[in-house]
Amino acid sequence: MGSFRAGRASAIIAAPVACLIIAGTLPAFAQSRRDVMVLDAGWRFSAEDVAEASAPDFADATWTQVSVPHTWNRVGYYKHDLGGTNTAATVDKRQGIGWYRLHFATPAGARGKRHWLEFDAASRVAKVWLNGVYLGEHRGGFSRFRFDATAAMKASGENVLVVRVDNAQPKAGGSTADVLPLSGDFFVHGGLYRPVRLVTTAPLHIDLADAGGPGVRATTVKADKDQAQVDLVVRVQNDTAKASKASVRVRLIDRDGAEAASATVPATLAPGKVGEVAARLTVAGPHLWHGTADPYLYDLVTQVVAADGTVSDEVRQPYGLRTMAFDPDRGFILNGQPYRLRGAGYHQDRDGKGWAISREDVAEDIATLREMGANTIRLTHYQHGQDVHDLADRAGMVVWDEIPLVSVWTLGGSKVPDPALVANAKSQLTELVRQNQNHAASAIWSIANEVDFGNSIPSFMFGGADGREVDPMPLLNELQKTAKALDPSRPTALATCCEARAFGNDIEIPTTAAAADLGGANRYFGWYFGKPGDLGPHLDGLRAKRPQQPLAVTEYGAGGALTMHTDNVLGGPADSRGAAQPEEYESHIHETALAQLDARPWLYATWLWNSFDFATTVRTEGDAQDINTKGLIAYDHKTRKDAFWFYKANWNPEPMVHITSKRYVDRAYPVTDVKVYSNTASTELLLNGRSVGVKSDCPQKACVWSGVRLDEGSNALVARGVHAGGTVEDSARWMLAPETAxxxxxxxxxxxxxxxxxxxxxxxxxxxxxxxxxxxxxxxxxxxxxxxxxxxxxxxxxxxxxxxxxxxxxxxxxxxxxxxxxxxxxxxxxxxxxxxxxxxxxxxxxxxxxxxxxxxxxxxxxxxxxxxxxxxxxxxxxxxxxxxxxxxxxxxxx
Missing domain, CATH: 2.60.120 (Jelly Rolls)
Structure with missing residues (x-):
């Protein structure tokens, strides 16, 4: 994401007309594929802002040795030993400058090639030098960007790559004042927190300056059981001194390696220019990508073939054939059939690593969400990396993509956004679309989150003028036009917080939902406001107001502290901004919400908040510091709270039972209710070996045995579920002290x-x-x-x-x-x-x-x-x- 400033511009030439070739045999072209060197080891890092650090001969031997991905930030910890390893002593919340230096050798055979430095993300502003030559600046902390390093690269020997990053909190007149997000309930980590690579290509190659995208733009315009049609635009860069006659060949390869369709398009490419080449693939009897039930992927192979038959460049991407639609009455439509989307919001940080997570970490998170039964992810509140998109494609998880326009868009009391910030928002949106539009999983481009606080904006937000004076609609309208121009095949959306809420008479809330194609409601009834049962009627009111706009619930939930427990979720108010956030109350909010959401099949999606606890420095709540505790899984991304098992019982048909409140070991009362989440045909509860009773067909898969009298001392509970294939069990042990008995x-x-x-x-x-x-x-x-x-x-x-x-x-x-x-x-x-x-x-x-x-x-x-x-x-x-x-x-x- 972000504006892209480099020393090289590209021109666009008219594209030739595509010539369709039906699936056939690939000629035996000679191969000259691009080379990719991952630059992960050997980096040096300094948190000091040293002006001379960009010089090739700068002495960096005393700097800290790091590997990339890397961030210096560690934020958020629990006040106990469950769910994470961060402590007050290991936390580093510093935001500001960081320098990285790397010595690497020019790859063999580099002469006559083009060299690009590729950064999957650098937060939030990056300046890059190679061998003392300034390559450019990228403003935005979440997207892939590249710089042409050909002129600065040594023909042989050692090169020195230097990157200066700046993740300073935006303030008026500051270094990041025009870089989104300006604020938000999450921590913006610093560093080179995603991979860095050197990409080497032939002079005739697929464009690497396409807003960080692959240079190939594919759109499935039709897909059913009989036929699919994919329209493509391929950007080809000719870095030679002469016009080049070439062709672009596009193939769709199935899992068995057979060619399902291909097209070859001739092109004449002007020297030093980028040409756009259009092509079309027609697939007979396609195998469709159908969500988690059948996430079938082809390989989309795009080649630039020189006049002598040499393949000068190739880009290969997994590609799913599918159609998606959104209907205000039928909800989400996948391949012509209603397909209810149910999932969770997702932040990319985790305990002990911050944002510097690995592909294996992301794969674990996807597997956890699939275990719960989720089939969609809301990627909040910024552009996420290619790993999560690739893995979502493979898992069949439909994705909501979002830019970091969150709550605030002006600084220093200004009533209108700075033109540079508007440009940055449009640039980040451009990068989001260009980098992700070929993913089958990507379904929605979100242009904003909660920009409708008006003058009710929470105290932890900062920046603009009074909310009655800062109108979000001009910026939203600009982003809507930008998104539709970039990719008219997908709908836009935004998430609102505040419309139709019962505020005081002095509160003014702008109505922003109409700025995008789809509606999304972040609503926390029973947590920040109202009662849990208010959610359904509120959604009915929003639907009645805009009956033609498809509506989703984009956030709902409550905090859940691992070490805090209650005997009655109605005993008193939850403390949404403080300590009283027992695990059982989080489950209560989700139980009452799911019942209301399930009763409204016209919702195209529901995303609970949140999948995992995450870092945010605006919170001291529950049993944690600088952590938003609304995750169903703790900050370690492993420790599951009770609410996780509630959704698994309702969303995943695999037989399971789970005794709730296991962590409430030392009981306060000798008599208690026992709740078990179970999706089996019948469930029996045993206490110290004796049966407490059998239950079946429990509402929302939540079986409750009321008034269970505990034994003094140790109480061993076993829940045994019977299903067609056998039995499943879960156990817990509670203690009742003699004086408590x-x-x-x-x-x-x-x-x-x-x-x-x-x-x-x-x-x-x-x-x-x-x-x-x-x-x-x-x-x-x-x-x-x-x-x-x-x-x-x-x-x-x-x-x-x-x-x-x-x-x-x-x-x-x-x-x-x-x-x-x-x-x-x-x-x-x-x-x-x-x-x-x-x-x-x-x-x-x-x-x-x-x-x-x-x-x-x-x-x-x-x-x-x-x-x-x-x-x-x-x-x-x-x-x-x-x-x-x-x-x-x-x-x-x-």
Missing amino acids: RRFVIDAGTLLAAKSEGRVLGSDNWFEGGQAGSLDKPANFGKPAVPTAIAGTTDRAALATYRSGTFSYRVPVADGRYKVTLWFATAPTQKPGTFEVKSGNKTLLRKFQPAIPASGAVAEARTFTVKAKGSLALDFISGTTDARVSMIEIERLR
Whole structure:
């Protein structure tokens, strides 16, 4: 991605008319194929900005030895030993200058050849020198780019390649002010984080200056069981001093090595120019690429044949024949048939490596998503590398491609984007299309993500003028025109955040969805706003507003911390910007969302957020630092959260069972619900060898055994699923401490129970009615929560939360007599008044008003003896003010 500044320009000449040749035998041409040298080892790196470092004789022996791909950044870590190896000590969040130097030998037989340096990515601005000769600059951190190094290359001996990269955070007047992204909820790593190569060709070759693309542009214009038609444009560069008579030969080769179609087109190429040659392939009885069910790929082989019959250059690419369409009522259509797309968003970083990942890493990620049952990936929020596209082609994963126009597009209070930034956005879009348009998997060009915040933009974003004054539509319209000119065969899209949200009266939200062909909604009901059940009706409203525009859900989800657990996902509010992000709540959001999405088959796709936890310096949340915890898999890309198994049970037909909350080992209550994700015909749950019961046909493949009474000490759970081919099992082990087996301590009004000295507290549970509240000021995007000091207790964190209103508890204790202690915490802001508390027919508190301090906050307790039969009842009844309680202790009397 990015504008491309080099010392060599290319001209375009008129293309000759194609001459179609039906599949036949390839002549025995002599071969003179391009040579590729991977430049991975022997690099030297310095984080110091040394002005003389571009000189060939600069002394770099003291620089750090590195291999490429390389990034110096390590960002994000967990506050535990699960899911990643980064620590506070190993983190490096520096953004700025980095220098790379490499000494390499000129390849043998280089005389008379052309030499290109190819960079798969350099973040985010790169300047390149070879042997002291400045080759050019590339502005954009995500795309492949090349420089013609022929004139600077030595005929023999050692060459010195120098690259200066700059990933500085954009600011007005800064070195990266015109390079997208200007902001975003992800960290932009620096370095040469994708491979670097030296490409050597004959003087007559397929164009290497085609915006980083292959120089071959192929479009399947028709494909069915009888026939497929592929139209091609091949760009040929003649770097000789004379006009060249040549031909372009294009072949489609099947998996067995047989030629399915070919075309040869004669061309006369002017000296020092690029000519575009058009061709057409017609394939009889084609084998179509049909997603994950049958991702069949041909080889598309493009050759430049000189007048003497020598093949002077060749480009070979896998190529899938398919048609794609998007319909507002039928959804996504693949090869004429509805094909529901269900998948996840994807960021390219991982623990311990940052962005410097390998092809094997990407292959592992694709395999993980396929294991889950996904058939599509949303590549967010920037152009991803060729590895993920190649592997998506092979796996049949339909891809949403996107440029990094994210939330902000002006700096320094400007009301309009800088012309250089507009040019950069168009350049990055051009590179995205040119480099990926031959991939069968690539289906959508996304021109923006969440540029519709208006004046509700989150505090961690920065830059432009008031959101009411910065209109995104002119830029979006420019990008829409650019995309359609580059590739009219694919639709454009963008993802919105905010349209039709219930903001305050002072919030103005621009409607941007109409700027692109397809709609995409990023909506976090039950997380950042609203209730989980609001998602479906909201989508219905968007569809009603634009019934002719196909709609997808491009993001939905919640955070999930590996070490945080809740006993009841409705016990209190999740802390979307702070700590309370239990793993079970993430699963709850996905369970409720999937039910609503499945009920709307007109959605062309749904992409959950996110596949893997990823780095972002705007967050301190859950049990992590600088990590967005919404991944279904941890930052190590291996540790699967419960929500992963929920989707696998629903999307992957392979028989499976999974006991949820396995990491919640030390249990807070002696009675609990047990949830098992299972797609088998029937599932039995066993506790310490005895059956708890058998369930079948569980809604959404989620089987729940309610009110399971645990044994004191160790509890071995086994879920056994029976299917046509046999059985599958999963197991877990929970512990119930002796003191916990005898008592319940309920931290009222909270999703995540507080820690207490000498005892285990459980989150709010067994209640009906009321609302959760807190005396503390909540966290907000990297800013921690502000606790309120509470006098009269050693359990401040527990008493800070409360349940209020009129509500009741039915706690599943054994029959007997119990000591019940009710704790109340109040602050000066509490409304004076009285309420009652009952247990069955017994009134525990009549016209009770907790003490309201003049300043600070204070706690007080009331203790009672209560009889229970079947369950212990507590009823809180509002009077002149809302009833409330902060903590409930229940201990059996012997």
